[in-house]
Amino acid sequence: MSIAQLPGSYLRLAGISAILAGIIIICFALISDSHGLFFFYDIYTGGSVEPWIGNVRSNPELSRIIMALPVLGFSCFLITGLVLFQLLPATIWQKNLSIAGYGIGVPISILMWIIQLSLMNHVMLTYGQPTASDAQMNSLTSFVLFFFHIMNDVFGPLFIIVSGSGMLAWSALRAELLPKWFCYAGMLIAIIMILSFLAVAIPEFRVLSFIAPVHMIWYIGLGVYLLKLAKKG
Numbered sequence: 001m002s003i004a005q006l007p008g009s010y011l012r013l014a015g016i017s018a019i020l021a022g023i024i025i026i027c028f029a030l031i032s033d034s035h036g037l038f039f040f041y042d043i044y045t046g047g048s049v050e051p052w053i054g055n056v057r058s059n060p061e062l063s064r065i066i067m068a069l070p071v072l073g074f075s076c077f078l079i080t081g082l083v084l085f086q087l088l089p090a091t092i093w094q095k096n097l098s099i100a101g102y103g104i105g106v107p108i109s110i111l112m113w114i115i116q117l118s119l120m121n122h123v124m125l126t127y128g129q130p131t132a133s134d135a136q137m138n139s140l141t142s143f144v145l146f147f148f149h150i151m152n153d154v155f156g157p158l159f160i161i162v163s164g165s166g167m168l169a170w171s172a173l174r175a176e177l178l179p180k181w182f183c184y185a186g187m188l189i190a191i192i193m194i195l196s197f198l199a200v201a202i203p204e205f206r207v208l209s210f211i212a213p214v215h216m217i218w219y220i221g222l223g224v225y226l227l228k229l230a231k232k233g
Contacts, residue, residue, distance in 0.1 A: 011083075011087070011230035014083040014226050019223030022217065022220035023220060025070065036052065041149070043146050049141045050138065057123060092174050098165075108156055157197075161215050166189070182218075196212075
């Protein structure tokens with residue numbers, strides 16, 4: 001099947017899910033950052049988790065409701081990946097690595113958010129309880145937060161951004177599905193994402209964390225291009 005013969009309905013589904021994925025994750029990041037929820041990078045340097053605990057206890061309802069956003073957003077990544085896997089030619093081996101990345105990374109990410117929600121719920125339920133000492137709470141929170149950030153900052157992006165989107169961009173380049181510059185941009189994002197993993201051990205590399213939101217913008221652009229292709233079909 002040539003690119004010109006790709007079903008418009010599938011392209012629209014992939015395009016809409018890609019746009020939703022980018023928008024939802026960006027909105028989630030902005031809301032959570034503005035309230036000091038979920039992300040706490042001082043955990044890498046041994047910082048106190050008490051400010052994070054205080055933020056969670058100050059926003060109990062938001063902490064629970066906002067959790068739906070990453071689940072929806074990452075699910076949209078998987079939808080886009082599945083649809084494009086079906087549409088791209090079988091001779092393009094990169095698409096296999098792409099769908100494998102999404103297929104592994106999305107469940108990992110969703111599981112990590114569920115674990116994070118469980119921790120936040122525990123923090124809220126034990127507020128003011130005499131049986132839960134500050135030392136015990138801080139110890140448990142530090143352990144789970146560190147585990148969450150390692151999985152969320154390294155393994156999730158490794159599969160979703162590097163393998164999923166990076167190989168998707170390479171596949172689209174080989175299939176001449178998208179503009180070359182756009183495909184190269186997606187592959188460059190994957191490379192920078194790999195370098196950003198060093199921030200776990202070298203804090204100076206945290207400056208590369210900007211690449212995660214850039215990837216979301218790229219994904220929105222992917223959706224726009226797919227919708228344009230759907231109109232031509």
